Amino acid sequence: MAVIYQQGESFADLQKKYSPESQEDDVGFFESALAGVATGLWNIPKGFVSLGAELFDLVGDTDTARDVEQWFDDVNPFDDEAEARTVGKITQALTQIAPLAVSGFALGARAGGRLATGLNKRAALLEAKKLGFKEGEKLSRDLARKAILAKRAGKSFNLTNVGRKIMGKTTGGVIGGGIGEAIVADEDIGTLADIAKGTSLEPYAITMMDKSTDKEGRDEAFRRLKNRLKFGTEGALFNLGIIGAGKGIQKIRKVNPDGINEYAPGFVERAVQKIRLNLSPQGPGSRFTLEALKGSDDTIKAIEFSALESAKELDRLSKDMIDPINNFLQKQSVDKKFSPVTQEKVLERIQDILEGKVNPKFIGPLPKNKKDLLLRADRAEQALAKIKINKGHQQLLSKAPEIKNQIETIDQALKEIAASSVDDQGRLLNQAAKSNFLKRRAQLVNQLKQIDQNLKGSARVKRNIFKRDDYQVNDSLKRLTTLMKDSGIDTKTVKQLEDSVINMRLGMDNLSSILMQGGKLTDDQYKTFSSEVGGYINYRFKAFDKLPLFDKYKVTSETRKKAFDLLKADRLRSYALDEKNYFTSGPNKGKLIPATEQQLKNTKYSDEKIYEEINKFISQQGLDVDDVLAPEFKNGVQAVTEAPATKAEIEAVSLSPDILKERIAEPWQREVLGVVKDPTYTFHATTSRQARLAFGLKYMDDLNKQFSSGPNKKIFTYDDMVKEFGPEFEKNLDPNKFKKVEIDTRPELQGMSALEGKYVRAPEYDAMFDVTSNWLNNTQVGLAYRYMLLLPKGASQVAKTILSPFTHVRNFVSATAFAAANGAILPNLTDVQTLAPKALGGKGALGDAYKLTAGRVFGTLPKEQAEQFARYQRLGIVGTQVEQGEIARLTRDIAGGASGAKALKKLEKLPSGVKKVFGKLQESYIAEDDFWKITTFELERNRHSSILNQLGINKANYKAVLNGEVEGLEKAGSYFAKKTARKEIVDESFEGFLDEISANMVRNQVPNYEYIGRTAKALRQSPFGNFIAFPLEIMRTGNNIVQQSIDEITSGIPQLRDLGLRRLLSFGTTVGGIPYTLSEVFKAKNNVSDEEMKALRRFVPEWSKNSTLLVTGRDEKGNLKYADFSYSHAYDFLLRPYNSVVNAIAQTDGTNESLKQALGKGLTDGVVELMEPFTSESIFIEGLVDSTIRRGIGKDGKRVWSPADDPLVKIGKGVLHVGETLTPGSIAQLKRIGQAATGKTDKYGNLFNLEDELPGIFGFRSITSDPAKALTFMTTGFVKDLKNADNLFTAPLLRGGRVTREDIINSYKYSQAQRFSILKEMYKNIDAAKTLGVSNSVISRRVKRRGVRKDVFNQLMQGKFTPTRPSDFFIKRLAEINRDLNKLEGTQVRSPYFEALPEINKIILDNRNLSLKDDNVKFFESVEPVAQQETSVQIPPVVTAPINPNVVNQTSNQIGSTLPPNFDSLPVAQRAKIIEDFFRT
16 A cells, blocks of 8 residues: 655554544445435334333432443444444434334324314314204205305314314324434434524524533433434424425426416416416416427427428539539530530529529520429329318318317207206297207217218328429430539439439328318418419528528619619510600501600609619608618517517517518519528418418417317307307406417418317416516617627626537537437337347447438538438427527527617628537537437337337227227326427327327427426526526436336336336435446545545535536545536436435534435535526626636635726726626637647646646546645635624624624624534534644645634644633723713613623633534523622633533532522533632531
């Protein structure tokens, strides 16, 4: 073994350090845990026996209990091992308390339930007697009277009634549990109130243990029994708190899947309700609405992604063909003035091909037909016939909700008729009405049956009416491909172009068919789409489109000139077509009359009028010749909602009618508006708008079908509202209960939405339309806040994540935990086959995930993989990275509205290379997350494929199984029906069923930004917290993994039970097992003891104190090196509260601090750890606060600027410090790696090495601890804290007013209590430094140098505490203030200090040389005020050894008859003086 020598260590220090005793093997983790269990079980009978002994002592004034406990402790062979480690202490406490607490709770709950039942009966009997019932008479013979009795019994106030309301199972259980805990009470375990020991709260800590050791006999027995009562009382209160907290957590955790029907009426109650509900992804609405909304969004994203990939492919192909075509044409050209073909011209031609149009200026002969469509005419007719049939089905199906609603209305009317009591005439009228109702009901039921029978299995909108075989290579496309072949382009590329163009046409036609099938289009709209099938393209204009980030469209002078030429030519043609402009006689009869510009002046043919018309059109369209982002230009939110940007709330879900608007056909108008002639753009724009309208309408239709009838009805027609609330209901419509879906003012959309004009329950409305506040846009404060705080906050988050290369590596590494937690860490054979490479016979899920994500980033996705990725997008499992999602939404908040875009538009002027790199980094950050989501999805899919196969569920019977129609598979059907949220995907096919089972798990068990609740999304706008969405998602998905495991284990299906057990064990292993195992392995590898680890935690940065630390070695001085595993552990947030408690308990070793006292501190730290991500300053705000409010001192104590700096220097340093928050996080790490590679030190003199720095790329950087250096900084804070503690005594007493004896004593106690805590904490730091090898001489230099007085330093080194005496300055100043007040008031009042002095002396004497390891201070013991004549008793000089109260008490028994009557109430020092005088005489 190598001997590590620390500078300043003596030979004696080394002997002690390396003695055999100090090198004994640590007790193992499991050994200590098991020993704790054994000790806890042993202490249960010990509790019963010692309780009996204490009662015996109380009666007989004996000390039996102490001997009994000592015997149990001596006999127990496991006590030392249990106490050796924190885990042993915890298992001992749990084993000792839990059995009796649980048993007591069960017995108490049973007794409480019986007592409550008895009290209920007695209350009812008392009320019965008041009503005249005789005892023994049956109360149940009259139901109405029973109801009256129950009501009165509930409202009457008497002791019986109060008792029955208080008593019950919970109350009885809490009391019983408390009694059980009192039986096994243990002073070493203590109470949570022990945390108040030695503080100003001590007098109020009623359950704090009395640990005095000076009592005997009956007094000792009373003390012990009182402690048991405190222990049991606090246990009962703690259990009650746990029950309340559990119910609260359960209320947050278990959200009603049906949502709520109305908001609370009160403002505060409503605000709290919304915050709580919006912690859940579904918010106040239903789970159905959430999944319908997300499913619609994901489908649209998938379509847009596919369109974008197709556009990219066409762009590549068109670019690659230009050079070969130009080379060929140049060789064929005889004309030397050869004009080369451009990519823009080729793309324009392809757009004409997609539309079936002909561009006469393009190379090659004109086609014979006016229309040259890719879609075959006969196939078009067949497809339109199918579309028409499906349209009829959907229109018929859309009537079902209203029919069901009418049936429910009739049923309600029939119930009212049955319940009414009328005369004979009324009865006849009711019978007639009933007959009519029944007849109408039968008709409606029959209609529903017909709809169900006629549409069963065929009432679904078909997504792929058109097939690839329906299309042909038309003449126009053929001429282009022929030119390509003639130019020497290979056949494969030519075929790719053909497929690319035809697939684009196919995609647009199928989306048109979805709109046509929906049954929502008007007849005219339907005819328009029908007539344009095969050629429809939604023209896009730059003026109306949302261009790339912060871009703008300009109507340039060149554009105006082109428009003028087109309109001029059009006017001249119209001039030529007007018969009035021809000679009617003479030689030129029939010829056009020539006209000069002067002659045409003031006519529509003049240049002036033409320009005037163009300018008028520009003005009408809201365009500006310079800037399209003028205030009157509609874009952003307005373009979608047609609502002003200053609206208080934004409805994110709405319909856009772009593709239904009449197209602008005038060529000059198209030129002005900047018609887009690029099919890569128009195809993506057209499909995007088609998808958004089609699936937006479908979303609203699905909601209408779900909520227009049934027990969970949330959508009401006007007639429904009149029937429910009367004809005047709109005047009193409560927005907390109902909101109206307004009728769209745009004629092309009117009548299309199934919700139009209906009334929706307010919470569901907000969920349906994703209503959010728009305060950032509609107030000046919001605008200022957006740019001053949100903009830099977002920039700093981008810098620390997307722009930091090493963060990308850690992002990928940490995301492995998500797959691991869902079972991958304990794989079965199916998992191994899923993950194994295809070359080894596996399915290659990892390789496929890499190809998809890497191809997505680098733009190399083949068609098959692009289709697969689109499938994943539709399932909602990719593109949902949490931090990136938060940044994206924050960016949207910053740039909201036109002003935001205008303020940030300069970003577009960045070099294209910079923007491209940023884009790739952004995509990479998402891909790193997508890789593991895809892997987890494929694992789940293959697991469930195997399980379904074993259960005999297949494509032939899966729907019947889900409907519970297959005998023997009812449990499986019920289970899988609950685990599939998006029913449309399930209905499509068995493969879709498998996809949805797996995707639902990934969406809910792997962090997903799209499932962040609105509360979290709102918090991102606060100046606090960094990436607050991530810890919330870790909590949500962690909870869901546990819940999923429980569901699988309790499913009653063996295969699922096995999967659930494996999943639960995997989650526990990933969250806690791996960190603990790694910590222990690294400790063993580097020969580090538990004591050293405990000491190390006192010298790591604040954010690492509760982290998982991996000791990586020692430096040449023997200082420990460690890596903070929490940086790479995705579930660290869940582990930190547990670590806080364990670390707090571990710090009790070697002290008299009770277990629960440490638990209280640990729980406090745990709550702080839980709240830290949401309450800590954001990266930018912290830098700003450091430089301003904290006056140049960072949170870590480092100075930003010196108080001695000039003002301008302070400003400069502050600005640089804030600027550092906006630099990529990897820069500092790269700098350290560079310094390590070159052997240079940093500005603080630190030398780094590559062995420590390179692992930091993966999140495992080794950091060298330096406890000696850390002590220097700790001492600075220690000295400051001591000064502040002294000020707690002097400051409130020297303000100039009257103070009393009690004021002085209370301030002195409070000040000394704080001083004790500060000294104790510093003592622990010094003791930890010694444990880590820092010698006394080094400690002396480090601590004394910072201004610590010699007497204080000696107390720290000896671990002793003695209260300080008030300073001479304080005594003198207080006397001066008292004298001045006497003079002003004309009185003679003695200085209150001298009245307080006897008690101050007592406090000093009682706490002299108190061990800093203990909390047995006596600052707050209650003492009777000393009489005036007794204050003259001379206090003997303070001796070096403290007076032992036990000796005083024992001696007083010998001389009891000669003592004064008030002897027991005198301070110890006075009692000692009396006893001393007695012996002298």
